[in-house]
Amino acid sequence: xxxxxxxxxxxxAVGAALSLGxxxxxxxxxxxxxxxxxxVVPAEPPSFDGHRETTFALIHPIAxxxxxxxxxxxxxxxxxTDIVCDLCTEMPKxxxxxxxxxxxxxxxxxxxxxxxxxxxxxxxxxxxIIFPPADISSARKAYFGMVESVxxxxxxxxxxxxxxxxxxxxxxxxxxxNFIYDDAKLAQDMHWYEKNILGSGPFQKADRQAGAFIKGTxxxxxxxxxxxxxxxxxxxxxxxxxxxxxxxxxxxxAIEFRGFPPQSRDDLVKALGKDITxxxxxxxxxxLITPNHRKKPFDDVRVRRALTLAVDRxxxxxxxxxxxxxxxxxxxxxxxxxxxxxxxxxxxxAGYWPDLEKSRAEAKKLLKEAGIPEGFKFVLNNRAVxxxxxxxxxxxxxxxxxxxxxxxxxxxxxxxxxxxxxxKQDFDVSVDFNCQSIVNPLLDVSKFISVEKSGxxxxxxxxxxxxxxxxxxxxxxxxxAQREMMRKMEKIVLDEEALGFITMWxxxxxxxxxxxxxxxxxxxxxxxxxxxxxxxxx
Amino acid sequence: xxxxxxxxxxxMIPTLFGAAVLVFFLMRAIPGDVCQLRLAGTxxxxxxxxxxLCQLELGLDKPLxxxxxxxxxGFFVGDFGTSMWTNxxxxxxxxxxxxxxxxxxxxxxxxxxxxxxxxxxxxxxxRNTWIDYCVRAFSIAGIAxxxxxxxxxxxxxxxxxxxxxxxxxxxxxISYVPIWVDPAENLAMLIWxxxxxxxxxxxxxxRMTRSTMLEVLREDYVRTARAKGLVESVIVNRHxxxxxxxxxxxxxxIEFAFLMGGLVVTEQVFNxxxxxxxxxxxVSNHDYTMTQALVMLVALIFVMTNFFVDLLYxxxxxxxxxx
Numbered sequence: 112x113x114x115x116x117x118x119x120x121x122x123x124a125v126g127a128a129l130s131l132g133x134x135x136x137x138x139x140x141x142x143x144x145x146x147x148x149x150x151v152v153p154a155e156p157p158s159f160d161g162h163r164e165t166t167f168a169l170i171h172p173i174a175x176x177x178x179x180x181x182x183x184x185x186x187x188x189x190x191x192t193d194i195v196c197d198l199c200t201e202m203p204k205x206x207x208x209x210x211x212x213x214x215x216x217x218x219x220x221x222x223x224x225x226x227x228x229x230x231x232x233x234x235x236x237x238x239x240i241i242f243p244p245a246d247i248s249s250a251r252k253a254y255f256g257m258v259e260s261v262x263x264x265x266x267x268x269x270x271x272x273x274x275x276x277x278x279x280x281x282x283x284x285x286x287x288x289n290f291i292y293d294d295a296k297l298a299q300d301m302h303w304y305e306k307n308i309l310g311s312g313p314f315q316k317a318d319r320q321a322g323a324f325i326k327g328t329x330x331x332x333x334x335x336x337x338x339x340x341x342x343x344x345x346x347x348x349x350x351x352x353x354x355x356x357x358x359x360x361x362x363x364x365a366i367e368f369r370g371f372p373p374q375s376r377d378d379l380v381k382a383l384g385k386d387i388t389x390x391x392x393x394x395x396x397x398x399l400i401t402p403n404h405r406k407k408p409f410d411d412v413r414v415r416r417a418l419t420l421a422v423d424r425x426x427x428x429x430x431x432x433x434x435x436x437x438x439x440x441x442x443x444x445x446x447x448x449x450x451x452x453x454x455x456x457x458x459x460x461a462g463y464w465p466d467l468e469k470s471r472a473e474a475k476k477l478l479k480e481a482g483i484p485e486g487f488k489f490v491l492n493n494r495a496v497x498x499x500x501x502x503x504x505x506x507x508x509x510x511x512x513x514x515x516x517x518x519x520x521x522x523x524x525x526x527x528x529x530x531x532x533x534x535k536q537d538f539d540v541s542v543d544f545n546c547q548s549i550v551n552p553l554l555d556v557s558k559f560i561s562v563e564k565s566g567x568x569x570x571x572x573x574x575x576x577x578x579x580x581x582x583x584x585x586x587x588x589x590x591x592a593q594r595e596m597m598r599k600m601e602k603i604v605l606d607e608e609a610l611g612f613i614t615m616w617x618x619x620x621x622x623x624x625x626x627x628x629x630x631x632x633x634x635x636x637x638x639x640x641x642x643x644x645x646x647x648x649x
Numbered sequence: 650x651x652x653x654x655x656x657x658x659x660x661m662i663p664t665l666f667g668a669a670v671l672v673f674f675l676m677r678a679i680p681g682d683v684c685q686l687r688l689a690g691t692x693x694x695x696x697x698x699x700x701x702l703c704q705l706e707l708g709l710d711k712p713l714x715x716x717x718x719x720x721x722x723g724f725f726v727g728d729f730g731t732s733m734w735t736n737x738x739x740x741x742x743x744x745x746x747x748x749x750x751x752x753x754x755x756x757x758x759x760x761x762x763x764x765x766x767x768x769x770x771x772x773x774x775x776r777n778t779w780i781d782y783c784v785r786a787f788s789i790a791g792i793a794x795x796x797x798x799x800x801x802x803x804x805x806x807x808x809x810x811x812x813x814x815x816x817x818x819x820x821x822x823i824s825y826v827p828i829w830v831d832p833a834e835n836l837a838m839l840i841w842x843x844x845x846x847x848x849x850x851x852x853x854x855x856r857m858t859r860s861t862m863l864e865v866l867r868e869d870y871v872r873t874a875r876a877k878g879l880v881e882s883v884i885v886n887r888h889x890x891x892x893x894x895x896x897x898x899x900x901x902x903i904e905f906a907f908l909m910g911g912l913v914v915t916e917q918v919f920n921x922x923x924x925x926x927x928x929x930x931x932v933s934n935h936d937y938t939m940t941q942a943l944v945m946l947v948a949l950i951f952v953m954t955n956f957f958v959d960l961l962y963x964x965x966x967x968x969x970x971x972x
Binding site: 157250323348354534545554555 | 679680681682685686687688689690691693694695696697698699700702703705706734735736737741742745746801804805807808812817818819820822823824825917918919920922926927930933934935
């Protein structure tokens with residue numbers, strides 16, 4: 112083995128060990144105080160208001176300024192179900208038949224300006240998110256359909272009353288965008304937080320240069336004593352991926368929290384050896400294929416089933432993962448979550464059969480039955496982004512060619528791409544994606560419910576059975592029943608009706624400078640970003 | 650002369666108005682809008698009502714003609730509006746980027762002049778010698794190589810070279826610091842893009858200097874000067890160069906204006922927070938107000954540069970008199 116390959120193998124082993132939780136000994140190192148963490152962010156946030164925006168570009172530079180009520184466990188961030196208190200003192204047990212959750216808040220929490228943070232602030236925050244005034248945009252209102260009211264019996268207690276028991280509630284609360292705001296500022300102007308930053312998190316805003324960077328310094332009054340470990344951070348906006356890779360190589364930045372393709376990982380490992388550490392994880396983002404049910408012949412279930420049967424997901428996973436940020440074969444639920452299908456369950460679904468020849472023979476038969484001639488042409492609408500859209504699109508064209516379809520790829524910049532999906536609706540088949548922050552499958556699968564009920568289902572179909580299963584899953588806290596209903600929904604969506612298809616789940620690769628410690632990868636580039644636990648071994 | 654200046658200034662108004670009409674309606678012809686990108690572009694689930702509210706808040710539901718006159722009316726009272734993407738005042742968003750672009754443009758122009766004028770003169774004077782061939786090869790290479798590609802090579806060269814020599818890879822800073830805050834850090838960042846763009850820029854100017862010098866050196870008055878026994882350096886520098894510079898000044902002026910708003914890819918390669926990068930981002934974000942303001946700014950820079958170049962002609966050649 113060449114020295115370069117040895118270095119890559121060694122670093123990947125370290126990364127894999129960390130991802131698999133074998134990094135306990137490393138995590139147990141005594142954190143050092145001091146230093147400034149510099150990291151690159153691929154985009155700049157449109158505003159500073161977490162309640163309004165949906166992009167990770169807001170989370171990476173802004174989340175360190177804020178506290179949440181609950182959050183994903185930073186010590187165990189690879190587990191999508193491990194949710195712990197941030198501002199609350201103890202995770203509550205549901206009462207009133209699963210319909211009431213009572214949280215107690217920490218003492219001594221203050222905002223950056225010295226104002227105390229109490230239950231009124233938490234209530235004002237969640238009222239803005241869940242019950243916004245008519246002229247206020249709240250991107251995640253739909254996640255809280257189960258909430259009836261938010262009450263504050265006293266300054267340290269906050270009570271959420273639900274309309275029905277729902278397992279989706281706690282994950283929804285832990286979404287990283289739910290920054291706790293000052294009720295006085297919200298009372299003064301509901302738009303105040305769009306242009307201003309004022310939180311109670313581990314860091315305070317130090318400086319900002321529009322389009323260039325946001326800097327934070329450690330909050331001396333942070334309620335978790337001894338944290339944060341670093342003196343501050345600098346989030347540098349750098350759109351070009353090659354520049355972000357070079358910035359880590361040249362130590363102008365220590366890390367990029369979104370994720371790099373495999374080739375960039377290998378380049379960094381080859382150039383920096385032991386100075387780079389790689390963490391990898393399944394990613395709660397997935398590329399979908401959406402046939403346009405409004406157009407012939409895609410209104411025919413036989414054609415849709417043939418399209419999914421033609422795709423070799425198991426094989427594709429092996430070779431695409433070498434060049435693109437996709438890897439894991441899965442169903443409609445994030446792989447690894449208790450509600451996700453096992454490999455055996457997946458293999459029962461069309462397009463996941465272990466016998467590829469049988470699958471493609473079935474696809475050809477269905478196409479013939481549907482009257483689709485050999486060499487039938489259609490256009491695959493795709494987004495003009497390399498990773499992983501164009502790569503997966505090109506791969507799909509070859510997959511469909513195996514069953515006699517001649518597919519042309521039409522790539523469009525993001526604006527026109529979404530205009531095609533949302534307004535024009537004139538595409539044949541389109542690539543689409545679902546990318547969520549917290550892993551909350553009960554709500555994440557809303558992508559597949561009827562078009563009248565989902566704002567993000569672009570296939571244009573309606574299916575009462577799917578809607579019924581979705582509603583029922585969300586109105587019970589019995590996980591066995593949820594799992595059973597999820598399998599039924601998955602069978603309808605991916606197989607029986609082939610309403611839409613999953614290609615592969617994304618795979619998150621974070622190569623970072625080895626002196627960055629205390630940060631653990633999570634299944635989403637939105638999670639575990641308050642930087643309170645990060646320290647620099649320099 | 651005074652009348653000419655006033656006339657030229659008045660003629661800028663229809664030019665700028667035409668640019669305003671074009672950019673306003675062309676931007677709206679691109680499918681999609683800023684709200685769709687902001688909410689749907691991340692692939693996350695969002696409340697559909699928030700999309701409608703966003704469009705309402707930005708006035709995208711209003712008739713186009715009304716939007717146009719509201720925007721153009723703002724210009725007359727000095728209100729350039731707010732960015733549809735960041736909701737921040739456009740003036741503050743542009744001012745810092747303008748500063749970066751201006752510094753780069755000035756540095757690249759300086760590099761270009763320092764390279765192009767002497768090389769163009771030497772090439773013309775030493776016509777068809779090996780020196781001339783070398784200069785021509787150097788300038789053709791500069792035209793052939795895009796500056797962003799040269800920029801990538803520079804960064805990779807610095808990373809690989811520094812690692813080979815010092816054992817630690819080094820690259821230019823990626824975060825801008827104004828020159829009055831930290832001159833060393835500022836120059837460490839900007840010198841490389843200035844060299845990359847200045848080289849390309851100099852290649853055009855070198856070729857122009859060479860060809861105009863060749864023409865001028867064949868003029869009768871140069872022959873007369875030689876017949877009078879003047880030394881060659883005086884003939885070239887005092888008598889020929891000033892006349893040869895007229896088209897060179899035009900080229901340098903146009904290139905300067907281009908650099909102010911056109912370093913789209915080079916700015917991304919070096920992570921320069923300039924107008925070019927802002928331009929690309931505002932177009933891809935469908936930030937109509939920001940794109941419109943930037944187009945107007947660049948149009949203004951172009952017409953003003955042309956105007957000053959014309960005035961410079963009169964200074965360079967006293968025979969030129971505007972009326």
